[in-house]
Amino acid sequence: MDTTRQVQVLSCGFVGFLGFPAAELAGLGLSWPGVTAAVAGLVAFGALFAWVMWHNVPRPHTAATPYALAAMVVTAVALQFLLGTAWLVTASFYLATLLILVLPRRHWPLALAGFWAGHVALGVLVLEESPGVAALRGVAILVYGGALGAAYWLMEMAAELRAARAELARAAISAERLRIARDLHDVLGQRLTEVVLKAELSARLAAASPERAADEMREVSRSAREILGEVRATVSGYREASLGSEIATARETARAAGIELTVNLPGSPPPPEVDRAAAWVVREGVTNVLRHSMARSCTISVGEEAALGCARAYVVTVADDGPAHGSRPRAEPGTGLTGLSERLAALGGDLSVSAEEESFMLRARIPERAA
Structure with missing residues (x-):
């Protein structure tokens, strides 16, 4: 019942x-x-x-x-x-x-x-x-009605509070699902592309250079283990991106894909929050280069930009010179650019995309106050 x-x-x-x-x-x-x-x-x-x-x-x-x-x-x-x-x-x-x-x-x-x-x-x-006796008894009824109304109001407030807590719990679950979906997309997109490229390279080298093919397969195995660890960390909520590690991964991936990679970094490392946000930009940008273009070269740049007042901003760009392979990515629901835009917006930054017939540039602006 x-x-x-x-x-x-x-x-x-x-x-x-x-x-x-x-x-x-x-x-x-x-x-x-x-x-x-x-x-x-x-x-x-x-x-x-x-x-x-x-x-x-x-x-x-x-x-x-x-x-x-x-x-x-x-x-x-x-x-x-x-x-x-x-x-x-x-x-x-x-x-x-x-x-x-x-x-x-x-x-x-x-x-x-x-x-x-x-x-x-x-x-x-x-x-x-007498009016006094009747009025006094009526006051007792008023007190009873007031106490009953107060008790009923408290019961309704408690019910509304329980409903609000349940709604907050549902919202937290939904937010966590979105975080996991976004992080898994960002994690798996580039790393699986890297694995595919290395596996294809190993297949091409199997006959001509067995030793190099074996080295590439060992790299595939190492990357697969790293992907598994990153997925576990992402689901657990403890994974932190690093600009240095993302650039190192981008170098290996570009080498396997035959893309000439140029990296321009500032003299001093950016603040931790900016570093993590820049890492996500590099990851998504390199993934898009590999999946959506036939680029011969790619440039990753991280630099400071003057801003109003004492605050500074960091600008991260990932640009390539290749024509589109299929269609270029757009910031639409369900895409990696949408998740990246959400990350930057939470830090007060913004994301822009510039696409030409044979070039593509991803530009992110991250304010230093995010630190």
């Missing part, structure tokens, strides 16, 4: 408290027609209460059963002429409970004030009580 159904059943169980005014019928000196009318009224009041609770608990504050609630009020007033003071107190607690459940929160103050006024009027006009 779910929580809503449990609350419905328990709420309907409060009908049992109507047994107390029913037990007092014998001491009221009513005639048999009066007793019959009182019992019928109590049964109708209980049935209406159960009906209202059953249909409003799943949809609180929506006034889902206005006619049943109005019928309860009419029945309570009619019973007041038969059952006296005890019934006024009992019916007041029942109706105050339903007002908190059925009406929106913004209507609670006005509804409780009107309910208090009706309670006092019945006490004075029907039970012939």
Whole structure:
């Protein structure tokens, strides 16, 4: 049984408290027609209460059963002429409970004030009580309604907090999935291309130079083990890119592909955050050169750029001179350039692509304040 159904059943169980005014019928000196009318009224009041609770608990504050609630009020007033003071107190607690459940929160103050006024009027006009006694008893009902409303509000806030925590957990899971997907794309794209190129080179050298082919296959094996380690580290979330290691990998890959690689680095190493971001740019840029061009040469440049104020920015470019092999990459959903753009945007940087008929350049700007 779910929580809503449990609350419905328990709420309907409060009908049992109507047994107390029913037990007092014998001491009221009513005639048999009066007793019959009182019992019928109590049964109708209980049935209406159960009906209202059953249909409003799943949809609180929506006034889902206005006619049943109005019928309860009419029945309570009619019973007041038969059952006296005890019934006024009992019916007041029942109706105050339903007002908190059925009406929106913004209507609670006005509804409780009107309910208090009706309670006092019945006490004075029907039970012939003094206004002070009736008003004091009505204050007790107001306190009960206020406490019940506060408790209900706290319950709703707790439910909203649990829902917010669940939503945050789902968002964190989604973000982690995106991170893993992006990192795996960036990790596997270049390294697997490197493995393919080395394997093809080994196949071509197998007949002419077996020793060199064996060396290349050993490089394939080493690269495969490195890829496996990088994938494990990426999934674990502990992997850090390094500009130096990415350039070293780019040199090996370019040599295997027959591409002349030129690297221009600044005199002093960039800050750690800039270094990591630049490493991702080099990785994606070299991967695009290998997969999307027939380049003969490639240039990787990392330099400083003057910026406003005291802050500096680093510019990383990866350019090649080859015509496109198929189609050049674009920053579209699901591509490596999109993930790279997201990384740079998080650091306050930006990414631009310049594509010509026989040249391609990837340019990234990374502010030093990222450090």
